[in-house]
Amino acid sequence: MKRSIGPRTLLQPNPVLIVGSYDQKGQANMMAVAWGGICCSKPPCAAISLRQATYTYGNIQHHKAFTINMPSTSFVKEADYVGIYSGKQENKFESLGLTPVKSDVVNAPYVEEFPVVLECEVLKVVEIGLHTQFIGEIKRHQSR
Amino acid sequence: MKRSIGPRTLLQPNPVLIVGSYDQKGQANMMAVAWGGICCSKPPCAAISLRQATYTYGNIQHHKAFTINMPSTSFVKEADYVGIYSGKQENKFESLGLTPVKSDVVNAPYVEEFPVVLECEVLKVVEIGLHTQFIGEIKRHQSR
Numbered sequence: 211m212k213r214s215i216g217p218r219t220l221l222q223p224n225p226v227l228i229v230g231s232y233d234q235k236g237q238a239n240m241m242a243v244a245w246g247g248i249c250c251s252k253p254p255c256a257a258i259s260l261r262q263a264t265y266t267y268g269n270i271q272h273h274k275a276f277t278i279n280m281p282s283t284s285f286v287k288e289a290d291y292v293g294i295y296s297g298k299q300e301n302k303f304e305s306l307g308l309t310p311v312k313s314d315v316v317n318a319p320y321v322e323e324f325p326v327v328l329e330c331e332v333l334k335v336v337e338i339g340l341h342t343q344f345i346g347e348i349k350r351h352q353s354r
Numbered sequence: 355m356k357r358s359i360g361p362r363t364l365l366q367p368n369p370v371l372i373v374g375s376y377d378q379k380g381q382a383n384m385m386a387v388a389w390g391g392i393c394c395s396k397p398p399c400a401a402i403s404l405r406q407a408t409y410t411y412g413n414i415q416h417h418k419a420f421t422i423n424m425p426s427t428s429f430v431k432e433a434d435y436v437g438i439y440s441g442k443q444e445n446k447f448e449s450l451g452l453t454p455v456k457s458d459v460v461n462a463p464y465v466e467e468f469p470v471v472l473e474c475e476v477l478k479v480v481e482i483g484l485h486t487q488f489i490g491e492i493k494r495h496q497s498r
Binding site: 213254351 | 355356362363367368389391392394395397471480485489494496497498
């Protein structure tokens, strides 16, 4: 017998996704995104859900590109930090001493210190409701 | 220094999602879906990616509803099974001795024995490429 808790957005486990983008001045930004993942095999695509209010939303609309970075467990504090503070107020790469690297394949930065990155070019923008989904074609997967 | 492995669809961890639907004869089916998750807070939505070739694809296009079930670890074999065999050939609920329960809120069955279910009504269908994404509004979340 199950118990209803209403229409809630609960599903586990969730990967920790740190999304890299350039703002309109060309400054690198990153934010933690709770909801996203692979969504197509051909072309290989990943999706991320963002609210319009985020700094990253405007960045991706402008440059049509983003990176999805996965931190190792040693960066748990940094991953938390970039989910709390906004790039509107500060340069989070500088605040945390992390290194933005310009992708060779899309117009977005990735996080040098994090072990995995998917470099994505926007293929579709899906307006759902409070969240907008950016579907990006994965141009390259890098890891170490 | 990262190493490129090309445009690959790798991102971990992945939740194990078992999607329930009715076929056009009203028979309950379930399949394992590799890619999906929450994608919007208002309205609360979840997305799943399916190839057109799957039985579930036709079912959801017909009934505009599906459930996302999460098995406990004691059902790891069943979760594997429903990702291998197709509802075109067999009634997987019967093969596995699992119980389909008709949702009160959407026209789709959920798996009684699994501890968590999201009951979803199709809100958008996004054609991406080999995979189509069904975005469903979560009408109810049940767990035990």
